Amino acid sequence: MEEKRALAAFAALSQETRLRIVRLLVTAGSEGLPAGAIGEAMDGATSSRMSFHLGHLEHAGLVTSRREGRQIIYSVTYQALSDLIAFLMRDCCQGRAEICAPVVAALSCSCEPDKDPAHA
Amino acid sequence: MEEKRALAAFAALSQETRLRIVRLLVTAGSEGLPAGAIGEAMDGATSSRMSFHLGHLEHAGLVTSRREGRQIIYSVTYQALSDLIAFLMRDCCQGRAEICAPVVAALSCSCEPDKDPAHA
DNA sequence: TCAACCTCTCAATAGATGTTGAGATCTTTA
DNA sequence: TAAAGATCTCAACATCTATTGAGAGGTTGA
Numbered sequence: 412m413e414e415k416r417a418l419a420a421f422a423a424l425s426q427e428t429r430l431r432i433v434r435l436l437v438t439a440g441s442e443g444l445p446a447g448a449i450g451e452a453m454d455g456a457t458s459s460r461m462s463f464h465l466g467h468l469e470h471a472g473l474v475t476s477r478r479e480g481r482q483i484i485y486s487v488t489y490q491a492l493s494d495l496i497a498f499l500m501r502d503c504c505q506g507r508a509e510i511c512a513p514v515v516a517a518l519s520c521s522c523e524p525d526k527d528p529a530h531a
Numbered sequence: 532m533e534e535k536r537a538l539a540a541f542a543a544l545s546q547e548t549r550l551r552i553v554r555l556l557v558t559a560g561s562e563g564l565p566a567g568a569i570g571e572a573m574d575g576a577t578s579s580r581m582s583f584h585l586g587h588l589e590h591a592g593l594v595t596s597r598r599e600g601r602q603i604i605y606s607v608t609y610q611a612l613s614d615l616i617a618f619l620m621r622d623c624c625q626g627r628a629e630i631c632a633p634v635v636a637a638l639s640c641s642c643e644p645d646k647d648p649a650h651a
Numbered sequence: 652t653c654a655a656c657c658t659c660t661c662a663a664t665a666g667a668t669g670t671t672g673a674g675a676t677c678t679t680t681a
Numbered sequence: 682t683a684a685a686g687a688t689c690t691c692a693a694c695a696t697c698t699a700t701t702g703a704g705a706g707g708t709t710g711a
Contacts, residue, residue, distance in 0.1 A: 414550065421545035425538055426669080437625055446688060460670060462689050467668095481678045481687050489629040496619050497633070499612070505557055509609040514616045546699080566658060580700060582659050587698095601657050601708045 416472065417498045420491065423471035428453055429464050433473060436487040443486025445479075536592065537618045540611065543591035548573055549584050553593060556607040563606025565599070 424430050435452055436444060444452075450461040465485055468474040472491045476483050504511045544550050555572055556564060564572075570581040585605055588594045592611045596603050624631045 414547075418545055418547060418550060421541045421550070425541035425545045427534075427538060428669090430534065430538060430541070434622060437622075437627060440627070441629075447686095457671070458688060459672075459690080463669070466689085478678090478688095483688060489627065490633075492619070493629075493631070493633045496616060499616050499619070502554060502557075507557060507560075507609065509561075510557075510613045510616070513610075513613045514620070548699090567656095577701070578658060579660080579702080583699070586659085598658095598707090603658060 417495065417502075419471040420473060420495045423468050423473055426464070426467075428456065428460075429468055432464060432468060432485075433487060433492075436474060436485060437492075439486070441486055441489075443477075443484040445482035445484050447482065449485060537615065537622075539591040540593060540615045543588050543593055546584070546587075548576065548580075549588055552584060552588060552605075553607060553612075556594060556605060557612075559606070561606055561609075563597075563604045565602035565604050567602065569605060 424433065431453060432449055435449060446458070446461050446465060449465070450456045450458060453461070465474065465476070469476060469485075473488055474485050475488055476485050478484075500511060500514070544553065551573060552569055555569060566578070566581050566585060569585070570576045570578060573581065585594065585596070589596055589605075592608060594605050594607055596605050598604075620631060
C-alpha cells in the first residue's frame with residue numbers, strides 16, 4: 412500500500428462516525444448492510460450525512476457498495492484493512508522489534524473470534 | 532487502546548507531513564531527532580509549521596519530546612504505534628480471518644530489518 | 652551580560668471538512 | 682403509470698485545519 416492510499420485510509424478512519432461505520436460493517440461480515448440500517452445504527456443520522464461518510468469511505472477504498480433492489484448495500488473491503496495494517500507494520504516497523512514484537516505476541520489470541528472482555 | 536485515542540492517532544497520521552515525520556522518527560530510532568533536523572528533512576519547513584505538526588503528533592501520543600541544550604529532541608512512541616496496530620487488528624479483525632490471515636502470513640518477513648525493494 | 656541560536660506561541664488567512672435541508676434519481680409495488 | 686421507498690446530489694453554513702510571518706522564551710558561548 413503506497414503512501415497516498417494510506418493517507419486516505421487514515422483520514423477516513425479519523426472521524427468518529429466513519430470509524431463506527433467500519434466497525435459495524437466488520438461485524439456485519441461480507442453480506443454487508445444497507446445504508447439505511449447503517450444510518451439507524453449511527454443514532455439515526457440523516458441520509459445525506461450517511462451518504463457523505465459512506466462515499467468518503469468508499470472513495471478511500473475501505474468499503475464497497477452494491478445495489479440490491481431499492482437499497483444500496485455497503486460492506487467492508489477486507490483487503491484494504493489488511494493492507495493498512497500491513498502498511499503500518501512494514502512502514503513503521505522497519506526493523507524495530509519494539510513496535511512489532513508486542514503486536515506479534517498478541518496475535519495468537521486477538522485473531523480468533525473475540526471473547527476477551529478487555530477488548531476495545 | 533480506546534476509540535478516542537485511536538481517532539486521534541488516525542487524525543495525526545492522515546496528514547502527509549506528519550506521516551513523513553513519523554516514518555523519519557521510526558528510522559531515527561529511540562535517540563530521536565531535534566526539531567530543526569526534522570524540519571530540514573521536510574523540505575525545509577518553517578519552524579512554526581514544524582512546531583504545529585510536532586505538537587499535533589505529541590498531543591496524539593505518537594511522539595515524545597525532551598530538551599537537550601537548546602534543541603528539543605523528538606522521538607517516536609513505540610508503544611503508541613504498536614497499540615494502534617493492535618487496535619486495528621483486534622477491533623477490525625473481530626474473528627475475520629479474511630483480514631488478519633494475510634497480515635499474519637506477511638509478518639514473518641515484514642518484521643525483520645527491511646531489505647525488500649517492494650517496500651513502501 | 653550580550654548576541655546568536657533553537658524552538659515555541661500567537662494572530663491572520665485560505666482552504667478543507669462535517670452537517671443540514673431541499674430536491675433529484677432510481678426501484679418496487681399496486 | 683402513479684405512488685412510495687431508499688439513497689444520492691447539491692448548495693449553504695459553521696467549524697476545523699494547515700500555513701505563514703512576527704515575535705517571545707529559554708539556552709549557550711563569548
